[in-house]
Amino acid sequence: MLVVLLALLLVVLGYVIGEAYAQGVGVFGVGVAVLIWLVLCMVAYFQGDSILLAVSGAKEIEKKDHPQLFNVVEEMTIAAGLPKMPRVFIIDDMALNAFATGRKPDNAAVAVTAGLLGKLNRDELQGVVAHEMSHIVNRDVLLMAIIGVTLGAIVMIADIFLRSLWYSGAGMRTRRYRSSSKGGGQGQAVMMVAAIVLAILAPLLAQLIYFAISRRREYLADANAVVLTRYPQGLASALDALAHDGNVLARANKATAPMFIINPFHAAARKAIGLTSTHPPIEKRIQVLRAIGGAVSFEQYDNAWRKVNQKKAGVIPSSALSEDKPAAVRSSTADTAQKTPRQQMRQAGDLLRKINNFVFLPCVCGLRLKLPPDFKKSTVKCPRCHRELAVPVAQLAAAAQVADVLSERGTGQPPARKAKPRRSSGPRGQ
Numbered sequence: 001m002l003v004v005l006l007a008l009l010l011v012v013l014g015y016v017i018g019e020a021y022a023q024g025v026g027v028f029g030v031g032v033a034v035l036i037w038l039v040l041c042m043v044a045y046f047q048g049d050s051i052l053l054a055v056s057g058a059k060e061i062e063k064k065d066h067p068q069l070f071n072v073v074e075e076m077t078i079a080a081g082l083p084k085m086p087r088v089f090i091i092d093d094m095a096l097n098a099f100a101t102g103r104k105p106d107n108a109a110v111a112v113t114a115g116l117l118g119k120l121n122r123d124e125l126q127g128v129v130a131h132e133m134s135h136i137v138n139r140d141v142l143l144m145a146i147i148g149v150t151l152g153a154i155v156m157i158a159d160i161f162l163r164s165l166w167y168s169g170a171g172m173r174t175r176r177y178r179s180s181s182k183g184g185g186q187g188q189a190v191m192m193v194a195a196i197v198l199a200i201l202a203p204l205l206a207q208l209i210y211f212a213i214s215r216r217r218e219y220l221a222d223a224n225a226v227v228l229t230r231y232p233q234g235l236a237s238a239l240d241a242l243a244h245d246g247n248v249l250a251r252a253n254k255a256t257a258p259m260f261i262i263n264p265f266h267a268a269a270r271k272a273i274g275l276t277s278t279h280p281p282i283e284k285r286i287q288v289l290r291a292i293g294g295a296v297s298f299e300q301y302d303n304a305w306r307k308v309n310q311k312k313a314g315v316i317p318s319s320a321l322s323e324d325k326p327a328a329v330r331s332s333t334a335d336t337a338q339k340t341p342r343q344q345m346r347q348a349g350d351l352l353r354k355i356n357n358f359v360f361l362p363c364v365c366g367l368r369l370k371l372p373p374d375f376k377k378s379t380v381k382c383p384r385c386h387r388e389l390a391v392p393v394a395q396l397a398a399a400a401q402v403a404d405v406l407s408e409r410g411t412g413q414p415p416a417r418k419a420k421p422r423r424s425s426g427p428r429g430q
Contacts, residue, residue: 006150006209013154013202017161020195037153044145049101057251058089058111059355066351072126073110076133079228086110092352095247099259100132101141108136118348120238123333127225127235131261134224140217144258147210154206158199214258215280219315222285223301230296230330236289243282284308297326359395
């Protein structure tokens, strides 16, 4: 219903603007509005995922770069019944966040920040990945792309119309309509006033509809993540960690914000309650997850949601409830190989350096030095054993060249900055 309402708003806006310019051309205005929408849809459908990944500065990684993350994504791919495992990306940022993209499961991608890998345990990481995989399963990525395009078309048409009035002197034209001796002149003046009012209000109303759709899909993704993992506390704990994270995602903007698991801006924006929020209040999401009993299902999530929000109507669609299959809540993962927080942060830091083309130089004492691609010296002294190590100049030059090429292509990778060689704390940190 919300999608249909948004489409009708686009059609009405095009018709009224067309009639405001000349009587009988309202249908032409609708055609122009639909044409603009179709062009934006084509761009979003074929290039939307690439644009989002590039704008976010996400870099694709391989299984050897972070085996645990790949293992979790593989698990959720099987649990969700997807035909193909999504590509895995990492964002060079210590803020805690993640998003999914791709117009269909065959070309989907999951991107997580380095901070997320450094601070969440396996159960929490699984909850976040399951939430993003749920967006892929439910086709939320494609849905929100189309809704975002419709919103963008409405804003663009309204802006072009209002700017054209400003530069062409709308007041003089309106007075000319009113002074016309023909009966239609006054009616056209009324249509002009109606078009101005609609051009001002339509973008605001379209944004409210967009936000409402976004919030409902976030709740559904939470419910689907619970069904996939059978462990509500994992996602609840992850959301709690994300809610208390003081970092702000540097590459986020208003256009990409709805795609992330939580609002990527400051803490005040995350707590926003009401019609102008792209995400449900994170505290409510956590309360719902922790209110789920000993079994997981869409119905259990829906009951918990109604209890927390004190509403009779639920948030889960009847189609999901009709195919519900309750399952027992599993226990926490007993991962004996779970790294300590310090080891996790070191691994995330090394991964960031790798995707930023740092060269790792091992020493016989077990220390690994991390050399930035613009490191110029031919030798470097090991801080632990004080041996003089030969710097692989050719490898550094190749890394610097790759960094420059990627930067020129606009992949979001920043140019290499001058930095001192870094070291690890020994073999246990490798």
